[in-house]
Amino acid sequence: xxRERRILDVDDLTVVHQxxxxxxxxxxxxxxxxxxxxLTVDAGEIIGVVGESGSGKTSLAMAVAGLGRISGGTVTVSxxxxxxxxxxxxxxxxxxxxxxxxxxxxxxxxxxxxxxxxRRIHPERTGWTTDEExxxxxxxxxxxxxxxxxxxxxxxxxxxxxARALLLRPALLxxxxxxxxxxxxxxAQILRLLLGLRRSEDLAILFISHxxxxxxxxxxxxxxxxxxxxxxxxxxAEVFERPAHEYTRRLLAAIPGRRPLxxxxxxxxxxxxxxxxxxxxxx
Amino acid sequence: xxxVLAPRRPASGRPATRARGAGAVLAFGVPLALIGAxxxxxxxxxxxxxxxxxxxxALRPPAxxxxxxxxxxxxxxxxxRDVLARILYGGRLTFLIAVAGMLAGAVPGTLLGxxxxxxxxxxxxxxxxxxxxxxxxxxILLAIAVIAGRGRSLSALxxxxxxxxxxxxxxxxxxxxxxxxERPFVLGLRCAGVPAPRILLAHMLPxxxxxxxxxxTLQIGxxxxxxxxxxxxxxxxxxxxxxxxxxxxxxxxxxxxAWWVAAFPGLAITTVVLLVNLxxxxxxxxxxxxxxxx
Numbered sequence: 001x002x003r004e005r006r007i008l009d010v011d012d013l014t015v016v017h018q019x020x021x022x023x024x025x026x027x028x029x030x031x032x033x034x035x036x037x038x039l040t041v042d043a044g045e046i047i048g049v050v051g052e053s054g055s056g057k058t059s060l061a062m063a064v065a066g067l068g069r070i071s072g073g074t075v076t077v078s079x080x081x082x083x084x085x086x087x088x089x090x091x092x093x094x095x096x097x098x099x100x101x102x103x104x105x106x107x108x109x110x111x112x113x114x115x116x117x118x119r120r121i122h123p124e125r126t127g128w129t130t131d132e133e134x135x136x137x138x139x140x141x142x143x144x145x146x147x148x149x150x151x152x153x154x155x156x157x158x159x160x161x162x163a164r165a166l167l168l169r170p171a172l173l174x175x176x177x178x179x180x181x182x183x184x185x186x187x188a189q190i191l192r193l194l195l196g197l198r199r200s201e202d203l204a205i206l207f208i209s210h211x212x213x214x215x216x217x218x219x220x221x222x223x224x225x226x227x228x229x230x231x232x233x234x235x236x237a238e239v240f241e242r243p244a245h246e247y248t249r250r251l252l253a254a255i256p257g258r259r260p261l262x263x264x265x266x267x268x269x270x271x272x273x274x275x276x277x278x279x280x281x282x283x
Numbered sequence: 284x285x286x287v288l289a290p291r292r293p294a295s296g297r298p299a300t301r302a303r304g305a306g307a308v309l310a311f312g313v314p315l316a317l318i319g320a321x322x323x324x325x326x327x328x329x330x331x332x333x334x335x336x337x338x339x340x341a342l343r344p345p346a347x348x349x350x351x352x353x354x355x356x357x358x359x360x361x362x363x364r365d366v367l368a369r370i371l372y373g374g375r376l377t378f379l380i381a382v383a384g385m386l387a388g389a390v391p392g393t394l395l396g397x398x399x400x401x402x403x404x405x406x407x408x409x410x411x412x413x414x415x416x417x418x419x420x421x422x423i424l425l426a427i428a429v430i431a432g433r434g435r436s437l438s439a440l441x442x443x444x445x446x447x448x449x450x451x452x453x454x455x456x457x458x459x460x461x462x463x464x465e466r467p468f469v470l471g472l473r474c475a476g477v478p479a480p481r482i483l484l485a486h487m488l489p490x491x492x493x494x495x496x497x498x499x500t501l502q503i504g505x506x507x508x509x510x511x512x513x514x515x516x517x518x519x520x521x522x523x524x525x526x527x528x529x530x531x532x533x534x535x536x537x538x539x540x541a542w543w544v545a546a547f548p549g550l551a552i553t554t555v556v557l558l559v560n561l562x563x564x565x566x567x568x569x570x571x572x573x574x575x576x577x
Contacts, residue, residue, distance in 0.1 A: 096471060098471065
């Protein structure tokens with residue numbers, strides 16, 4: 001890969017959160033949500049980050065988006081280091097797609113008004129397309145423009161969210177559990193859309209998910225996170241076929257359908273991973 | 284062979300619900316507007332002068348009771364003034380005070396609530412302490428202090444009502460903003476480089492508008508009652524200005540033998556407060572983009 005195609009470079013990133021509130025934390029306890037993570041994403045690549053709840057995926061995402069704390073290490077997007085002092089144009093180079101498709105849109109704003117707002121704030125970045133063309137790009141009909149978020153389906157809302165992200169021509173699309181709230185057939189449509197956009201827009205996508213089947217379907221390379229650290233990373237096929245780390249093996253064994261469900265365990269208990277030493281709990 | 288259910292025609296639920304919502308708004312809004320219009324038009328109506336005293340006609344009962352006089356439909360008070368005329372003229376001032384007092388509390392209260400919930404930190408700590416201090420002060424004590432300092436006047440009355448109201452707005456809107464700012468779309472907007480003041484005014488404010496509206500209608504009722512209480516205690520409007528609360532206070536002494544002097548202004552207050560509250564409820568469900576979730 002040439003230097004120009006490197007979109008995201010996370011180098012030894014550490015994110016430390018205070019445990020407890022400002023007043024309840026006299027001892028100054030801290031939790032390292034992200035602990036020395038390094039990864040890169042090039043243009044046209046979809047890179048997966050998997051891990052269970054509390055493994056630090058979201059803290060990593062917020063740091064990359066320039067909205068979270070960065071306690072140590074660096075995050076570089078298209079050669080510019082992410083810090084608290086980013087210009088508006090610099091900040092918009094990373095756009096997010098989030099889990100809750102309806103919650104990602106202002107409930108009192110029609111699709112058209114939302115797009116118009118973005119155009120007014122970033123006139124220089126948004127002139128490349130019309131609302132109709134933009135919606136066509138994400139597979140939506142233009143008659144959706146005058147609807148409110150509650151008048152569209154979950155899959156359509158997620159497509160609108162993707163369209164809003166695309167409008168600003170981001171270098172990196174940060175997809176944080178983008179399909180977890182959608183039913184399976186819609187999931188596949190959204191994944192196909194992301195795969196298509198990666199190709200047509202030469203987009204770099206950081207794909208964060210706990211859903212291994214989804215990650216396997218779309219990602220070129222995958223990073224497995226446990227307690228804030230990347231315990232294994234490599235090309236998706238390799239990680240899935242020959243997992244090197246014990247935790248990855250256990251995670252993979254937990255994919256439903258990979259083996260028949262244990263009849264002795266009808267509740268389908270989640271895979272047992274020793275996390276007794278994990279500090280803190282849910283993020 | 285699988286059984287297939289014949290497709291049913293889709294029920295067209297939305298327009299009907301929307302229309303019914305508008306119906307409820309009209310059902311409460313129209314009577315309220317009529318009352319307001321009649322009060323405003325009082326000088327044009329063939330009514331006796333509300334300030335004209337006639338001791339020979341004092342404490343006349345309403346027209347339909349024995350001893351009543353068709354010239355005084357709702358009777359007269361202890362100075363022989365026409366109760367109906369006084370209610371209509373008094374309504375003008377009552378409405379004015381209610382709306383001014385409500386606005387004077389709602390506008391700063393809502394803005395402070397939005398700012399403190401959105402920015403949190405020091406701003407929030409300062410605003411919240413003021414809210415708590417405000418809520419800890421007894422209303423009547425506050426009213427006496429302000430009116431002792433500024434004298435009895437309409438502006439002093441509105442100031443008291445604003446001081447009385449703003450903390451409620453600030454507290455409720457702060458809580459609503461706190462939960463709203465954690466919603467994913469706010470993250471998306473920040474990520475899209477939308478400036479914070481714009482997120483606050485163009486996204487937070489419309490989303491708390493329903494709550495503000497409900498508070499406003501509840502508060503208008505409270506403000507009318509508070510004005511009545513102040514006038515009743517002699518801290519409110521000054522004679523010859525008339526308000527419903529002041530009329531209620533005047534009628535207090537005759538309650539045992541001339542109930543109509545206090546009862547009709549009381550009825551006016553009750554009716555208007557009730558209509559305002561019902562209207563607020565109807566407007567909330569009408570304006571809500573969806574009556575489900577959130």
